[in-house]
Amino acid sequence: MSLIVRLTPYTDESLHGFLRRVSQRNLAPGVKAFLGSFGIKFRSTFSEPEVAQLAGVLGVDAADLAIRQFSPDNRNPMLRLKYQRIESAKFCPACMGEQPYQRMGWAHVLVTACPRHGILLRTSCAACGQGVSADGSLDHCSCGHSYAKNPAQPASDQALALSALLLGVDHVARQSLPPTWSTGLPSSDTAELLCLLGKHFIQESPGGLLPKPSRGRAADDDVIAWGRAGFDLLLQWPSRFNEALGDRLASTEGPGLAKRLGGWYRALHQRYVDPAHDCIREALVQHLTRNFDGHLNLRLSTIDPQHLQEKCWLTSEEAGRLIGIGSELVRSAVTTGEIDGKVTVRGKNRFVSIHKKVVERVRHDRLAHYDATTTRKQLGVSKILFERLMQAGALRKQTKKERPPLVSGEFLVKDVDVLIGRLTSAVSGRTTPEEQLIGLQDITVRRGISSDRICSVLQKILALEIRPIEHNQALHGLAGLRFDLADIKDELHEEPSEPMLTITELVKLRKWKHENVVSWIRQGLLRTATVAQGEHLQTRIPLSALLDFMAEYAVLAELAGRTGTKSLWLLRALMPANVKAVRGQASSGTQRGLLLSIDQLVAAAQWNKKKDPKIEAVDR
Numbered sequence: 001m002s003l004i005v006r007l008t009p010y011t012d013e014s015l016h017g018f019l020r021r022v023s024q025r026n027l028a029p030g031v032k033a034f035l036g037s038f039g040i041k042f043r044s045t046f047s048e049p050e051v052a053q054l055a056g057v058l059g060v061d062a063a064d065l066a067i068r069q070f071s072p073d074n075r076n077p078m079l080r081l082k083y084q085r086i087e088s089a090k091f092c093p094a095c096m097g098e099q100p101y102q103r104m105g106w107a108h109v110l111v112t113a114c115p116r117h118g119i120l121l122r123t124s125c126a127a128c129g130q131g132v133s134a135d136g137s138l139d140h141c142s143c144g145h146s147y148a149k150n151p152a153q154p155a156s157d158q159a160l161a162l163s164a165l166l167l168g169v170d171h172v173a174r175q176s177l178p179p180t181w182s183t184g185l186p187s188s189d190t191a192e193l194l195c196l197l198g199k200h201f202i203q204e205s206p207g208g209l210l211p212k213p214s215r216g217r218a219a220d221d222d223v224i225a226w227g228r229a230g231f232d233l234l235l236q237w238p239s240r241f242n243e244a245l246g247d248r249l250a251s252t253e254g255p256g257l258a259k260r261l262g263g264w265y266r267a268l269h270q271r272y273v274d275p276a277h278d279c280i281r282e283a284l285v286q287h288l289t290r291n292f293d294g295h296l297n298l299r300l301s302t303i304d305p306q307h308l309q310e311k312c313w314l315t316s317e318e319a320g321r322l323i324g325i326g327s328e329l330v331r332s333a334v335t336t337g338e339i340d341g342k343v344t345v346r347g348k349n350r351f352v353s354i355h356k357k358v359v360e361r362v363r364h365d366r367l368a369h370y371d372a373t374t375t376r377k378q379l380g381v382s383k384i385l386f387e388r389l390m391q392a393g394a395l396r397k398q399t400k401k402e403r404p405p406l407v408s409g410e411f412l413v414k415d416v417d418v419l420i421g422r423l424t425s426a427v428s429g430r431t432t433p434e435e436q437l438i439g440l441q442d443i444t445v446r447r448g449i450s451s452d453r454i455c456s457v458l459q460k461i462l463a464l465e466i467r468p469i470e471h472n473q474a475l476h477g478l479a480g481l482r483f484d485l486a487d488i489k490d491e492l493h494e495e496p497s498e499p500m501l502t503i504t505e506l507v508k509l510r511k512w513k514h515e516n517v518v519s520w521i522r523q524g525l526l527r528t529a530t531v532a533q534g535e536h537l538q539t540r541i542p543l544s545a546l547l548d549f550m551a552e553y554a555v556l557a558e559l560a561g562r563t564g565t566k567s568l569w570l571l572r573a574l575m576p577a578n579v580k581a582v583r584g585q586a587s588s589g590t591q592r593g594l595l596l597s598i599d600q601l602v603a604a605a606q607w608n609k610k611k612d613p614k615i616e617a618v619d620r
Helices: 015-025 031-036 048-058 062-066 093-098 157-167 172-176 190-200 220-234 239-250 257-261 264-270 275-291 298-303 305-310 316-323 327-335 356-367 372-379 383-391 413-424 451-462 485-492 503-510 514-522 543-552 556-563 567-577 598-611 613-619
Strands: 313-315 342-346 349-355 481-484 529-533 536-542 553-555 585-587 590-592 595-597
Touching: 015 031, 048 062, 157 172, 157 190, 157 220, 190 220, 190 264, 190 275, 220 239, 239 257, 239 275, 257 264, 264 275, 313 316, 316 327, 316 349, 316 356, 327 342, 327 349, 349 356, 372 383, 372 413, 383 451, 451 485, 451 529, 481 485, 503 514, 503 536, 514 590, 536 543, 543 553, 543 598, 553 556, 553 598, 556 567, 556 595, 567 598, 595 598
Parallel strands: none
Antiparallel strands: 313 349, 342 349, 529 536, 553 595, 585 590
8 A cells, every 4th residue: 555645744733743744644534543554553652663564655764764753762852752642632722724734742731832823722613612532633633524614722920931942932922031041941850840849849739739740650630730830830930939949948857958848859859860950950949058057958058069168057968078077976976065066856866067167177186187198108108117216105195085186186286297307307317338327117126126225225316325327318217317327336335235035945944834824824814025036037025024934923733843733733722812814825625724823812811821720819
């Protein structure tokens, strides 16, 4: 079957309107019957193969047909499927009198007027009152009355402005809209945004309350009501919009923006990101900055952080972002009174606000302190060297009570700067062979400096008794300081070295078990030192450490051997006197190398003396 008449679509004609015109010119009773004769089923949106088949039947390019049909995500707002009336149609009597074809946009539920002629679109025949069918004749009703002869009814400014906006037609009624909406083509999601605003700003209307949002596809009348309500907010921009925001905020209370304003502002920032909508976002943020007495949502702050500079009271989240800490820490500090702020309790919820002056003071205090990691990086030293410098008294660590509120850094920035400046400015500049120069990180046992003497060497350096020879300014902090190894060794020779024993030598001397000695060392009961033995490091026990150990502890096994009993029995006998063993090496569930405190043994002897009546009689 071939067409009697082949037609070409007009520029502003939709695919469904073109099919109506083609079917009528080819004497078909309707669009569905016309398509059925070619084996094509009528659909609101045709698939790509079906569009290609239509193009072959109509003799029109497939791409030209594809851009004219309705689709869910069409970039042309006039062809968005969810806003189309598929079964019914509308028409402009004046346009039908000029050229009888269905204009693109007439099927859109929010387009109710013809901006070109300033009249309303008709949905029914004036002669019989019958509705216009999308499958019927294009230019006349089934009663025979011509659509072009229907009387014209003037449209309101609101209907003209909304229709002109969606159709992309410049019109004087659009001049009171936001600047990006007053001229040119609309964005593809304009209708969705208008309905979003209308849903959340439900106001009294002549017909009663506007319909509330519901799940599923909304009725056309509901969509029209929401779209008009949202569009009304944008007329006389921005006065109506600000007035609606003010009324909504005045009629609600509480710190939460979503509960007081509604969740539409989240969608405005997340889904409707077209630059044409920036004016709405900016107006919203400016109004909330000036008038909102609660907590602004973080998403608003993220999009336009400049408004925070105008606020006096900040939420714990906003204050935490400016300070650089978590909001929970800020909230806890205000609740406990550590910093000044306001706490509002509503039911089980607690809301916190902090004045910007307090936030700035906390920021200043935090910038004046370094934590351990930052301090080490500023000094340019390793973790081990940093610990040794701290043992030598290089910097004073501030306690939590000494630090300002919400400050985690333990070191003052000025103290770190003073330390670096004092050591780098003390360079003597003496000529020294390169092989004799060492840095702070080289003051180790590998250079012949025992671990127990490293701290004293660093103390002399900090006291400037040992001065640096050179300073490499290319290295950060103290990393560029170089010292004469001879100066360091001269200082070490001033004190005689202390006798030291290896673990093996101590075992042979005292007949103690090797694993017990190792256990005491690991528990920190027996002090040791690390010395260099050639290229290897060895653990040694200074004589003073051994004497301190023997003066404080007694080996339970030795005492049991002297008294001819067992360790367990002896320990049980001492338990009534509150003598407890110091833990030793665990081996298969048995405690090895148990120690007794000599102080506790002395106290136990006094306890037994008081309990013996014979001793009490002798004392008398």
